[in-house]
Amino acid sequence: MIPSVLPITVAIPTYRREAVLIDTLIALLALEHRAAEILVLDQTEKHEPATELRLGEMAAADSIRWLRLDRPSIPQAMNVGLVQASQPIVLFLDDDIRPEEGLLTAHHAAHAMATDLLVAGRVIQPWEEGLDHCASAPFHFAGTRAQRIDEFMGGNFSIRRATAVEVGGFDENFVRVAYRFEAEFSHRLRSSGRSIVFEPRACLHHLKAGSGGTRTYGEHLTTWRPDHAVGAYYYGLRTHELGVFATRPLRAVATRYHLRRPWRIPITLTAELGGMLWALGLFLRGPIRLAPDKNPHLT
Secondary structure, three states, X not given: OOOOEEEEEEEEEEOOOOHHHHHHHHHHHOOOOEEEEEEEEEOOOOOOHHHHHHHHHHXXXXXXXXXXXXXXXXXXXXXXXXXXXXXXXXXXXXXXXXXXXXXXXXXXXXXXHOOOEEEEXXXXXXXXXXXXXXXXXXXXXXXXXXXXXXXXXXXXXXXXXXXXXXXXXXXXXXXXXXXXXXXXXXXXXXXXXXXXXXXXXXXXXXXXXXXXXXHHHOOOOOOOOHHHOXXXXXXXXXXXXXXXXXXXXXXXXXXXXXXXOHHHHHHHXXXXXXXHHHHHHHHHHOOOXXXXXXXXXXX
C-alpha cells in the first residue's frame, strides 16, 4: 500500500512568481499522496501583498517551508534545497506547474527500484496538450516510453539527497537563466557511474507563465545581454566541448527570426561575445558547488 505521506522533499525554486506559484502549491497539497515536505526556495525581492499573505499562511500552517534567499540563482536555490531537505529523496519542480495525481508516487516507486539514480519525469508543455505522444521519436519529455536518457529537464526530476551532494550539487557559476546547468550536472552524474532514467508516469503540465522566472531576463533572440548565452560557453569549458565557441554564434543568427530582421544580427553576436567572455571568467575562478563532505557549505 502506498503511504499517504511519502518520504520526499519537494523543492521549488521560485523567482517573481505570484498567483501561479500559489496555484502550484495548492495543487501539490491537494494530491492524495503528498510529500512529507515542500520547500519554497523564494528568490523574489518583494511579492504582491496577496501572494505574501498566502505564503505566510501556508508556512504558519506548516504546509510549506518558506525560505527567503538573498539573490536570484537557480543552482544556488537548488543547493539550498539539498542542504535543507529533511527527506532522503528531493524532487525539484518548477513553480508554474499542474501535477498529475501520480507524480509523486511514480518518483517514489522509481527510487524504490534503484537507489542511486536520477529520475526525470514527464513534462507536457502548453503546445503539447492533447497530442498523441505514444510513438514519439526521437525522445522528448512529453513522451510516454520509459528509458535511459543522457540529460534531464530541471522542472521535474528527483534524486536522492546523498547522491546529489556526493557529486557536488549544482554549479552556481551557471548564472542568470542557468542555461545548460542540467547538462553539466548530468555529465558529472554519469561520469560517477550513475544513470538517468525517464519515468513518464511522473507527469506534470508546465504552464509556462509569461512573466517571472527565467523570462525576467528577456528573450534570447532579441536581447543584447549575455544572460542566455553564458551558460552554453561555460558548459563547453567545463566539459571540454570547445566546439561550441565556433558553432553557437553561427547557429544563434542562422534563424528565421534573423533572416527577417538582419539588422538584429549584430545585437545577437554582441550577446554571444559577452557570453564567451563571461564564461571564461567564471571558468577561471573555478566551479562553485556543494562540498563533498556533505556539510552545508559551498566550495
